[in-house]
Amino acid sequence: MLAETGWWHSFELPDGTMLQGVCGIEGLKERLAQFPIPQDLRGKRVLDIGAWDGWFSFEMERRGAEVVAIDCWDNPRFRQVHAALNSKVDYRQLDVYDLSPETVGRFDIVLFMGVLYHLKHPLLALEKVCSVTKELAAVESYVSADDLDPNSRPMMELFENDEFEGQTDNWVAPNVACLLAMCRIAGFARVELTQVMEFGAGAACFRQWDPEVCRDSPVPTLRGAVHNSNLGINFDSKREEYVACYFKVANDANLQLMDIQPQVSGLGVRPIGARRRDQGDWQVNFRLPPGLAPGWHKVSLRIKNSASSNERALAVDMPLLASAPVIRSACDGATWKADQLEIAKGDVISMWVEGMPENADVNNIRIVLNRERCTVIHVEEPGNSASRQVNVLVPAGLGRGAATLILEIGDCSSEAVLIQLV
Numbered sequence: 001m002l003a004e005t006g007w008w009h010s011f012e013l014p015d016g017t018m019l020q021g022v023c024g025i026e027g028l029k030e031r032l033a034q035f036p037i038p039q040d041l042r043g044k045r046v047l048d049i050g051a052w053d054g055w056f057s058f059e060m061e062r063r064g065a066e067v068v069a070i071d072c073w074d075n076p077r078f079r080q081v082h083a084a085l086n087s088k089v090d091y092r093q094l095d096v097y098d099l100s101p102e103t104v105g106r107f108d109i110v111l112f113m114g115v116l117y118h119l120k121h122p123l124l125a126l127e128k129v130c131s132v133t134k135e136l137a138a139v140e141s142y143v144s145a146d147d148l149d150p151n152s153r154p155m156m157e158l159f160e161n162d163e164f165e166g167q168t169d170n171w172v173a174p175n176v177a178c179l180l181a182m183c184r185i186a187g188f189a190r191v192e193l194t195q196v197m198e199f200g201a202g203a204a205c206f207r208q209w210d211p212e213v214c215r216d217s218p219v220p221t222l223r224g225a226v227h228n229s230n231l232g233i234n235f236d237s238k239r240e241e242y243v244a245c246y247f248k249v250a251n252d253a254n255l256q257l258m259d260i261q262p263q264v265s266g267l268g269v270r271p272i273g274a275r276r277r278d279q280g281d282w283q284v285n286f287r288l289p290p291g292l293a294p295g296w297h298k299v300s301l302r303i304k305n306s307a308s309s310n311e312r313a314l315a316v317d318m319p320l321l322a323s324a325p326v327i328r329s330a331c332d333g334a335t336w337k338a339d340q341l342e343i344a345k346g347d348v349i350s351m352w353v354e355g356m357p358e359n360a361d362v363n364n365i366r367i368v369l370n371r372e373r374c375t376v377i378h379v380e381e382p383g384n385s386a387s388r389q390v391n392v393l394v395p396a397g398l399g400r401g402a403a404t405l406i407l408e409i410g411d412c413s414s415e416a417v418l419i420q421l422v
Contacts (some may be wrong), residue, residue, distance in 0.1 A: 007077060009053035013084045021053065028055050034194040034202045035138040037109060041065035047107040047132060049096055050115035054078040057089050060111070068104060070094040097121070099128040101291055108135045113202075116141035116179075120171045122156075126186035130207070131290035137205040139183055140195075147175035148196050154178035176201045187290045189261070189268025207289075209261045209268040210305055217306035220249040225299040225312035228285050232363030234315045241288050242272070243314065248280050249303055255282070261302040262286045264314070292316045313381070315359040322410035325355040327417045328387050330405055340420040347394050348377070349419065352387040353407060360388075366408040367392045369419075394421075 007021030009028060023031075042064035048057040051069035058081065061067045067089045069078070074093050082089060094103070096119065110133045112126075119125045129137055144157055156174040164170035174182065176193065179201055183191040188205040195202040226233060228244040235241050245262060249255065257274050260282075267289045274284040284301070294317035300308040331338045333348030341349055349369075356365070360379055367374040367390070378391035390407070404416040 007053060009055035011053075011055065011058075011081055013081070015084075017084075019081070023055075025055075028059075031113065031140065031202075032056060032059065032138075034140075035204050036136070037063075037138065039063055041109070044108040045105070046109045046111065047104065048111045049099070049129065050113070050118075051075075051078060051091070052114075054081055054089070054091075056111050056113065057091075058082075058085055058087060060109075061087060061089050065109070068092065068107070070096075070099075070104075072096075096125045096128055099132050101132055101293065104132055106132055106134050106291065109133075110137040112137055113140040114142075117172050117174075118169050122172055122174070123182050123186060126182055127290055130187040130205070133188075133205070133207055133291070135207055137183075137188065138202070139179070139205055140200060140202040141179055142170075142173060142199055143179055143196075143201045144173040144175045145199050147177070148201070150176045150180060150193050150196075152177045154181040179203060184270050187269060187287065189263075189270060207267050209263065209302060212305060213307050214305040215307075217302075217304040218250045218252075219306050220247045220301045220303050220309045222247050222299070222301055222309040222312055225314060227363065230363040232361035233313065234318065234320075234359055234361060234364065235288050237288065237290075237292055237294075237317050242285050243288055243299065245284050245286075245299065245301060245312075246277075247282055247284070247301055247309065249282065250280060252276065252280050252282065255303070257284075259304045260284050261305070262299065263302070263308070264289050264299050265292065265297040267292070288314075288316070294318060318359050320359060320364055320410050321357050322412045323355050323357075324412045325353050325407050325409055325414045327405065327407055327414050328352045328354055330417055330419050333391055339418065340422055341394065342422055343398070343400065347396070348391055349374075349394060349405070350389060350391050351405070351407070353390050353414070354387045356388060356409060358382045360409060364409065365390065368406045368408065369394055370398065370403045372398065 010021040010025045011019040044065045046060040046065040046067045048069040051057045051071050057067050057069040069089050069091050112129050116122050154177045156178045162168050180191050183203050183205045189209050190206040192204045194204050224246040228242040260271050269286045269289040271284045271286045297314050298311040300311045330351040332341045333350045334346035362376040365376050372395045374392040376392050380388040400421050405419050406416050407414040
């Protein structure tokens, strides 16, 4: 029928005309019905990726949504139906790899149906989809008929040439378990299998954890949230960066990795690793979720659908607006004696500094003592006071006597202060 009419989707136009395609209207309705998409979408924004002839796009518009439809080519049949329906769907020629909050914005619901297996980089594409999804992504793909068990080992077949139906744009056939795993790795908090067919499967992918709160689950106390490699609080969303959270929780004897539910500005993200540091004391690592806007973001944790923990702040894509810092005072970190460090008793200098940017952290501050770089181990969070405490480890082997202490941020430096090494 595709060769005869050119239509993939079927339509019933307002004047009663039937456009019969390969996919009948009832079949299209069934494909959409597997996902928890409300009938009333007024006030919602929907993105249809790989819209083709446009049935899903126009159905979302019929339900009241503001719709953006994209495809990698300009389909004249989409435009024909668009005109016949007097549609306001925003139709754009755009590649899935170009999706980002900057190019298209963010959407309450994203449709990603019948596209994944056509892509050479399926996981990258799913990350792009996740980055523009606020609530739900409806993902449907061809899957390998050899393994439809969602609990199998995730596997994917790769087609190097035209082995799949003689087409060169069919690249992969994941098994069902692999499809679900890729959706989780891409950044979705919850991924629920919605349908398994002979050659296809669907997954409802949510950005948030289950909103229902289990009052019997212990609420964790978040002790810190930092960059897992440089221990700062600044993150670059264009890189694959990970958060390390340190938390305490009661009754942790049977705590498993998937019991821990991190979230950043309300977006859930699955942990990739956790370890018990001491009784009740844990570390969990997770990727910074895709699609965060530049600015400050609050991190919190849930345990087994508990209420949320207290929050810690991270800075995402924020420039370091440095101005000349001022060291107001410095002292021995062990004895608290002003303007000196007793080398025999410790190797920490504490100082109080004014003029630092809010997102100053242990990674972007430099402390120089007699031209020797010190290791910054603590930067106080911004508060009501004009000054913030900074602690540093001094290098071993420094001689006794007067030493100059300088703090640098970006291209700005403080005036040197003197400290006695005794």
